[in-house]
Amino acid sequence: MTASAAAAAAHIALRRRIPIADGWVFRRAGDTAWMPASVPGSNFSDLLRNGVIEDPFARDAELRLQWIENEDWEYSCAFEISGEDLAADSVALVFEGLDTYCSVALNGMPLLRAENMFCVHRAECRALLRPGRNELALRFKSPVAPGAERRAREGVLYPAENDKTADHASVYVRKAPYHFGWDWGPKYVTSGVWRPVWLDLVRKARIAELRHEIVDLSPERAELAFTVEIEGQADGQAWLELTCDRPGMPIVRHPVSLEPGMRSHRIAATIDGPRLWWPNGLGEACLYAFTVRLVDKDGPIDATVQRIGLRTIEVVNHPDAHGECFYLKVNGRPVFMKGANYIPQDSFQEAVTPERHRQLFRDTADANMNMLRVWGGGVYECDLFYDLADEHGILIWQDFMFSCTLYPSDEAFLQLVEEEAMQAVRRLRHHACLALWCGNNEISLGVAHWEWPEKFDYSAEQFAAMVAGNARLFDELLPDVVARLDPDRFYFPSSPIGHWNDPADDMRGDGHYWGVWHGELPFATYGERLSRFMSEYGFQSYPLLDSVKRFTASEDRTLGSSVLSVHQKHGRGDAIIGRFVREAFGEPTGFEHFCYLSQVLQADGLRVAFEAHRRNMPMCMGSLYWQLNDCWPAVSWSGIDYYGQWKALHYQAARSFAPVLVCAEARDGGFRIHGVSDLTEDLAVELVAELVDFDGVVLWGTAREVRLGANEARELLLVPADDLPALDRATTVLTLRLTRQGEALASNIVHPAAVHASALPEPGIEIEILNPDVVRVSARRFARAVHIAAAPLDTPGSPINFDDNFFDLLAGEARVVRVRDGRRFDPATLRVTSVRDTHATVPARAALAGPARRAAAAEG
Secondary structure, three states, X not given: OOHHHHHHHHHHHOOEEEEOOOOOEEEEOOOXXXXXXXXXXXXXXXXXXXXXXXXXXXXXXHHHOHHHHHOOEEEEXXXXXXXXXXXXXXXXXXXXXXXXXXXXXXXXXXXEEEEEOOOOEEEEOHHHOOOEEEXXXXXXXXXXXXXXXXXXXXXXXXXXXXXXXXXXXXXXXXXXXXXXXXXXXXXXXXXXXXXXXXXXXXXXXXXEEEEEEEEEEOOOEEEEEEEEEEEEOOOEEEEEEEEEOOOOOOOEXXXXXXXXXXXXXXXXXXXXXXXXXOXXXXXXXXOEEEEEEXXXXXXXXXXXXXXXXXXXXXXXXXEEOOEEOOEEEEOOEEEOEEEEEEOOOOOOXXXXXXXXXXXXXXXXXXXXXXXXEEOOOOOOOOHHHHHHHHHHOOEEEEEOOOEOOOOXXXXXXXXXXXXXXXXXXXXXXXXXXXXXXXXXXXXXXXXXXXXXXXXXXXXXXXXXXXXXXXXHHHHHHHHHHHHHHOOOOEEEOOEOOEEOOOHHHOOEOEEEOOOOOOOOOOHHHHHOOOOOEEEEOOOOEOOOHHHHOOOOXXXXXXXXXXXXXXXXXXXXXXXXXXXXXXXXXXXXXXXXXXXXXXXXXXXXXXXXXXXXXXXXXOOOOEXXXXXXXXXXXXXXXXXXXXXXXXXXXXXHHHHHOOOEEEEEEEEOOEEEEEXXXXXXXXXXXXXXXXXXXXXXXXXXXXXXXXXXXXXXXXXXXXXOHHHOOOOOHHHEEEEEEEEXXXXXXXXXXXXXXXXXXXXXXXXXXXXXXXXXXXXXXXXXXXXXXXXXXXXXXXXXXXOOOEOOOOEEEOOOOEEEEEEHHHOOEOHHHOEEEOHXXXXXXXXXXXXXXXXXXXXXXXXX
C-alpha cells in the first residue's frame, strides 16, 4: 500500500461525527407556516427570535406566555449524506437531548420515541438513509398534557408545591423541575432539541465508553485500571494504545479481538511520581489527559481522550460522640467545604454559552470556594461544566434531579429513571471534581415535616404507599445504580439528613437551616444553630438598580409594583427583606437605596453564618449557601445576579472563605476572637485587635503572638468585658489583623452593635482613578459598606466587577481596587455609595480627587 493510500485508508477508517445543526425549521402543530429554528434551542427562544413573542424576561411577560406549554410543536430539518458515508458499517443518529416527549421520523419512517429530557438517544438509521437529501421530522407533545391526563386518570395530586401547573405535571415528566416554576424562577415549560444532534459514522468498531479506577495511589506511583467498552461491527484483530500527556507512564498496548456487539477490555497502567489533584486553595488541580486509540493494521479506527485527576475522596458519615458526622477527606486530609448551591444559569439552556460557564467558574474560584452543589431541581450539567470544575478544583456535590415532592413509583417511571441515572453516572464518574451522589433534595424533610397528608387530603394508607414507593426509588434503585457503575462514590438518599424544624437534629449529618429566612429569626441565630455540614441556608436581596433597569420600565421600579412582583417569587419576600432592612439601617430614601441596602443586609447576615460555620470546625465541616446564581433576573437568594453582577454577598463570601480567617463573636460584654486556617502548615502570627471610633481614634487595643495550626479553627483570644473601657459600642468598630513578619494574612472589621444609617458619620469619601481599571478609594471618617460602580468601556450591558467591593473603610484608610478579568470602565460613570448615603437629607457625593478628574476628562 502506498503512503497516500495508507493515509486515505486511515481517514476512511476513522469514526466520523457529522453535526446536524443547520437548516432547522419549526412551527406550532396545526399551523401551516414554518419558521427558522436553532438547534440546540427551545421553542421559546425560537419564537422570540422570529418576533412572535416578547422577551420572556422583560417586565411581566411571563403572565402572557403560558400558552406555549400547552401546545404541541414540530421541528424539521433536511440534511445531506454521501454514498461514501453510507458505506460505513454503522450509521446512527444521536440526540444528546430531546425536551421532552418527542417522536422522531427519518424520511417519513418512525425512528425513535423520547420521554426523558435527561437522556441521550442513539438510533441506528443506515437502513432509512439515502444518498443525498434526507429529512428529519420531530413532533414534541405538550410537556404538561401527560401530567393532566395522568392526574385525571389516577385522581392524585402530588405535593409539588413549587410546580405552578394546576396538575403538578412535573412529577410525571422526566424534565428539569425548575421549568415548572420555583420560588426564584418563572414557569417556562419548554420543548425542543436542547442539546446537539449528530450522525455517528462507524467503521469496524467504536469506543463506546472509557472508565478508570485508581487501584492504588502513593507518592511513589499511581496504579490505574482502564476499562474500555468497544462496540464491534465485524470480526477482526486490533489493539488498544493508551498514552498520557504527562511524563511518568510508558505507552501501553493491548491486543483485542473485534466482533459484533459490545465487549469490555481492561488495561493496567502505572504512573511514577504522580501529581495529585487538589481542591481550590489547597494545591494544584492537576489533570492527566489519557488518550485511548483503537488501531488495526490499516490504521486508526477510533480514539477518545479523558482527563483524570489523581486523588482520593472519602465522605465520612457515621455516628460519633456528638451525633452523626458528615465531612469530606481529600487525599486523606479532612477539608472544610466552602461554596454554594448552584441552579441552572438560565431558564433556557441554549442561552448558557461556554463563556458563561467559564465566567461562573472564575467567579466561584475567585470567591475562595471549593465546592458547588448541583441542586436536584435543575439539570445534569453539560460536559464543559464538569471539565471546568476539574480545572478549577471545585468539588461537585451532585444531586439526582428530584426535589421537594413525592414522585410516582410505577414500573414504567422507574425504568425511565434507571436509564437516566445510568447515563448520568456513566457520563460523570470519571471527573475528579465529582465528590458524591445525593438521591434528592428535601423529600425526606417534606415527608417528615411538611404536612402533606393534611394539605393534599391523603389517607394514612395512601400516604404510606406513596412514601414506600419513593423508598424504592431513593433507597433501592438509585443506590443500586451507583453501586454498580460508580462503586467508590458516596451516595445518600436525601439532603438534608437533619431537619431544621427540630433543633435535636442539628448534630445529624448535613442540614438546611431556614430558620432565619422562613422563620424570620435574627441573623445571630446562624451562630447558634449549626449542622455538622450546612448544605443550605440563605437570605434574599434585590439586584442593584442597574440590573433592575434591564428588565423593567421606569414606572415599575417601586416596591410591590406588579412587574417586580412577577420577579419576586416568594410570597413574603419583600416583607421579610423590608423588615430586616428597616431594623438594621432605618428607612431607605428610595428604591435604589433599598436595592443596595438589601444586598448589604444579605451579606451581613450570611457573614454571621460563614464565620460561625468555619470557627466551629471540625464540628461543622461545610458551608454551602443558597444560592450562587440566578436563572433569570429576579429578587432571590443569589450572590451573583442573572447578568453576572456580583452582589455584596459574593464579595463577602470571598472574604469569609479566604484561606486564613480572623473573626470575633460577642460574649458576655466581651469578645472571643477566633482564627481559622485551611493551610497545610502551622502559622506563628501576631494578632492585633483594636476598638476604634468612627473618627479613627483607638480606644483600646492589644497585640500578641499566637499560633494557628494547619487545618485548624481555634479561639485565639478571650477579651472579658472587664478588660474593655466603658464606651458607646454603637460608635465603634473592632478591627482584627493577623500578620506574619509584617505581611497581612487576614483582617476583619466587626460591628459590636447595630447602627442605623442616620447614626453614621458623613464619611468624606474620595475616589481616584489610577488607571481605566484601577481606583483608589479613601474616607476621612468611618464608611460602611462602600460600593463602587461603573459602566464598562468594552461590552455594553456586561457588568463591571471589582476584586473587592461593599467593604468598610476606617477613618483615614485608603484602598486600591481593580476591575476583574481585565475589563475597563468608563470614568464618567464611576460612582460610590456607602450606607450613610441612604439616609442623608442631601445624599453625600464622593469627591473625585484631582488625578481622577483629569483621567475622567481625558477619557471623555
